[in-house]
Amino acid sequence: MTYQETCEYLYNQMPMFERQGASGYKEGLSNTLALDEHFGHPHRSFATIHVAGTNGKGSVSHTLASILQECGYRVGLYTSPHLVDFRERIRVNGKPLSEDYVVEFVDKERNFFEPLHPSFFEVTTAMAFKYFRDLEVDIAVIEVGLGGRLDCTNIITPLVSVITNISFDHTQFLGDTLAKIAAEKAGIIKRGVPVVIGENNDETRPVFEQKAKEMEAPIVFAEDAPMVISAEIRPEGGMHYHTKMFGELDGDLGGIYQAKNLNTVLHALTALSEQGYLLRCQDQSAADKCLYELQEGLKNVITHTGLLGRWQTMNKSPKVVCDTGHNPGGWQYLSQQLAMVECRQMHIVFGMVSDKDVNTVLQMLPKDAKYYFTQAHSPRAIKAASLQTLAASYGLEGEVYYSVYEAYTTAMKHAAKDDFVFVGGSSYVVGDFLKSCF
Secondary structure: OOHHHHHHHHHHHOOOHHHHHHHHOOOOOHHHHHHHHHOOOHHHHOEEEEEEOOOOHHHHHHHHHHHHHHOOOOEEEEOOOOOOOHHHHEEEOOEEOOHHHHHHHHHHHHHHHHHHOOOHHHHHHHHHHHHHHHOOOOEEEEEOOOOOOOOOOOOOOOOEEEEOOOOOOOHHHHOOOHHHHHHHHHHHOOOOOOEEEOOOOOOOHHHHHHHHHHOOOOEEEHHHOOOEEEEEEOOOOOEEEEEOOOOEEEEOOOOOOHHHHHHHHHHHHHHHHOOOOOOOOOOHHHHHHHHHHHHHHHHOHHHHHOOOOOOEEEEEOOEEEEEOOOOHHHHHHHHHHHHHOOOOOEEEEEOOEOOOOHHHHHHHOOOOOEEEEOOOOOOOEOOHHHHHHHHHOOOOOEEEOOOHHHHHHHHHHHOOOOOEEEEEOOHHHHHHHHHHHO
């Protein structure tokens, strides 16, 4: 098979949540354990960091990987979903695995894994762990796919576990209260392994405290000891941070939500340094080097790791920004940031998938924008016409376009130089946008 044929085989022959929704989700670790044994437990060959959470886990994972690379480690990075190319999911020092590796893995191993009827994510996780062992990484940052307790990444015992935050998403699998969702995410907490909780509230905090106590795991709530004092948007893009311990820092990832992500990252780095995994800043020269590595890692997340779609500026005149925020937790911040945009007219290319809380998100969108309702190339996408009808009940007006490309190109035709164009609502909308428009 060619690389493209191999990808289509992976997408179409195995249950895939990202395309099929609930029918593509497999609960339990039996297949994961069988694959892990078959490959000789590759995850035991390198150190790991495990990152879960409803929102922000992608940014946190990529930022940690970038800083670790800057410190001189050979770093694996496993994330999902991909936006343009399958190989985005599995990287070493920012470089995606080769097309040949994907093809050879499937050709060689399909006779073993096909009888298991594994999910797409189970096979992809096994591929990632094997690849990281083959390339002899020092440490790998592993992002949870869905939930935590029963996620197939949860066979690792990391140096530190990170849970960014909890909000309502995937409630059909994880539970219909924040406490239930927190309990699933808390399933990544391992015995004696430090855990950093990025954000918490009165409903989730007791869940994390109880689980950490059961597992005798040191726990830190990042909000209790904020390392990021304040943050502001840089005119050239990205964020500028005022921090408690590291002075002024610049980051290339955009979005006001990145301040909370950075606070989580800094606490995770502290937990790593206490285990000897970062330079211990015991004298001035060491402290200077430590600060330089942090600064450079934070400034170069996109360059080092290839992260896309986090309040990412794609055009300057008119300004075009895309963002993968796709649930109420993400739109809590995106709506605030859109309200801060100064422009003559705002144009929003917008689509969502059917298993998200569409009504809550629509209530957060600006009423005075021009909308271009569209649908990603995904069976889970809400039909653009249905989205238009639903949005109208919230006072949002716009036309229907049956592809992201058509919606975006029409928005650009209508946009003046001092207008603002936003593309988002779904990771798949942003993926189609990046593939078809850039």
